[in-house]
Amino acid sequence: MTAPTGGDGSGHPALAGRTVWITGASRGIGAATARNLAAAGARVALTARGREPLEAIAGEVGGTAVPGDVTDPAEVERIGARVRSLFDGAPDLLVASAGVFDIASIEETSPEILARNLDVNLRGSFLAVRSVLPGMRERGSGLVIQIGSISGRKAFPGNAAYSASKFGLRGFHEVLLEELRGSGIRATLVEPAATDTPIWDPLDPDGDPNLPPRSAMMSPDDVAEAVRFVATRPPGIQIPFLPLERG
């Protein structure tokens, strides 16, 4: 089967000229994904709250910064509308990577910590997916990639709030897969193990024997490469789940 071509021959043929909206794109996995997909010829719209780092990445990859908070439904509606006007319709691909990570025992997990993890990791992803679906359905094509986690399948002590959000995200994704059957829209949950990004900075993994050292983690480029792999499968081929770990 031949992959679709859409551009000038530069980059990956299946991605040249394709439109991509990435949340959590100002650093870590989202930023690495923006670099990877833009280098393959995709047109990228990038979202995160912090305007400056977002604009720096957008400038670097030739994309467009659409800053905002994915936990706010009105803001996601506004961002979604801006992305649609930028791309003349729903993006070909959504990569929902915005996320937060807290480690605390259950007794030390405040209601605020629980709410923060659920808000960004579950509700934020839900809102972004919800905003692209109508346009993708109308067109009869699209790809939704959500960044889950190994913590959405496996329990780690101290991960109560994070795991609740990522198990919840997997539940949401499984319903999404069922609702998308026959629609022409594909969906993938990429589930990385520990990845060396700024999300670990407040936790100092190299100074805590209970955490994986950074040298044992995957790089954000590894995860971005997996996203590109998913995004370049031939039409009609769906990868429902993609767990990633260091071998």
Ligand SMILES: NC(=O)c1ccc[n+]([C@@H]2O[C@H](COP(=O)([O-])OP(=O)(O)OC[C@H]3O[C@@H](n4cnc5c(N)ncnc54)[C@H](OP(=O)(O)O)[C@@H]3O)[C@@H](O)[C@H]2O)c1
């Ligand atoms: N790193 C890992 O070990 C690992 C492993 C498995 C899964 N993951 C998942 O991978 C995803 C990306 O994580 P990462 O490691 O790349 O984290 P990161 O380096 O901390 O980046 C997180 C990104 O999300 C954005 N963000 C956070 N809250 C947001 C909000 N309310 N609205 C919009 N954007 C928001 C951040 O920008 P602003 O703060 O400026 O908004 C930033 O761009 C997350 O879903 C995470 O759970 C990470």
